Amino acid sequence: MSSTEKYWKDNDVFFNCIGTTRQRAGGAKEFINVESGISNEAAKMAENAKIPHASLISAKGANHKIWAKDWIHPLLYMKTIGQKEQTIISNFSFKCVSIFRPGMLIRLRGKQTWFENFSELKGFGLRVDTLASAMMHDAERVKLGLVGKSPQYFIGNYNIKNSLEL
Secondary structure, three states: OHHHHHHHOOOOEEEEOOOOOHHHHOOHHHHHHHHHHHHHHHHHHHHHOOOOEEEEEOOOOOOOOOOOOOOOHHHHHHHHHHHHHHHHHHOOOOOEEEEEEOOEEEOOOOOOOHHHHHHHHHOOEEEHHHHHHHHHHHHHHHHOOOOOOOOEEEEOHHHHHHHOOO
């Protein structure tokens, strides 16, 4: 990441969309390293570039205080994602932090499956392009000074979609 340092200067928002699965990462330790370690390094670079706003994709149910063991993946996932949130909020000096906690994300890889269509219809699935639009809309509101509190949370697909209407 250090080779990208010059590209971080003169930006208004740091979009932290870093994420993986335990399987893709290669295990629990590697999953934690990607979610927390790489995210932390990126946040350091954003802070060093004096980017005032951090916008983070988290997950519905994220909780840094939850009890978790490496072998119970759903709990490990919730704890790790919650720790990533806390690191951004507590360890850095961003003027504004926006945290998006969607439910299941629907990736745009060609034609959606029947399950993705069903989950979107029922509201527990959220298309990644909708999430990206909500994050950009929020960044514009922050830049215009229309956001008062920080951190601000967008919890659940319904609230994320509704943020586009503000």
